[in-house]
Amino acid sequence: MNSMRVEHHPVLGDLENQKEIKIYFDGQEYTAHEGDTIASALLASGIRTLRLHEDKATPRGIYCNIGHCFECRVRVNGKNTVRACLTPVENHMQIESGTPLSASFIKGGTL
Amino acid sequence: MNEESTVVCRCEEITLKEIQGTIEKFNCSSREVKLRTRAGMGSCGGRTCRSTIDRLVEQMGGPVISNEVPLSYRPPVRPVSFGILGGAKE
Numbered sequence: 001m002n003s004m005r006v007e008h009h010p011v012l013g014d015l016e017n018q019k020e021i022k023i024y025f026d027g028q029e030y031t032a033h034e035g036d037t038i039a040s041a042l043l044a045s046g047i048r049t050l051r052l053h054e055d056k057a058t059p060r061g062i063y064c065n066i067g068h069c070f071e072c073r074v075r076v077n078g079k080n081t082v083r084a085c086l087t088p089v090e091n092h093m094q095i096e097s098g099t100p101l102s103a104s105f106i107k108g109g110t111l
Numbered sequence: 112m113n114e115e116s117t118v119v120c121r122c123e124e125i126t127l128k129e130i131q132g133t134i135e136k137f138n139c140s141s142r143e144v145k146l147r148t149r150a151g152m153g154s155c156g157g158r159t160c161r162s163t164i165d166r167l168v169e170q171m172g173g174p175v176i177s178n179e180v181p182l183s184y185r186p187p188v189r190p191v192s193f194g195i196l197g198g199a200k201e
Contacts, residue, residue, distance in 0.1 A: 056124045070154035
């Protein structure tokens, strides 16, 4: 169910049907269109949480969507810190969301 | 405004309360706030919270923004992986 994808745009008109491809996010399969970025493909399938904050474990996702803020960093095909908002999707792409690493209050936290 | 839940630095998730507390306790400049709380050290390079920290320091009587650049831009301007620094192909 492409719940969020804009099929009929008042100005741009209807979405021409691009080629559908398969992407995997944390082991689950999703369909995406060629030419989507990872962020927009996942958003179209209703996924907004791309990672959990490394320290405070809060859910994080798209923020600037132009490659500045790195909030959307995910792990793609084993490569870390890939910006989902800039990276186009490819067929059978393995995407893994960021997980919390360690609790900083254990090693002293902020002063 | 609930200082506890107001996040100033998104990347490191440092709340307004922590920053105000640090400024009050140590009466420090924005650079010192950055060193003490990591606010401004996140992956966005301080783009989101830099000016807020400067203004908070100014508001709370910290050293007014003198000629000393408060939160200077530190290399790398964009996060870069050690792999690439080590010559791995992009």
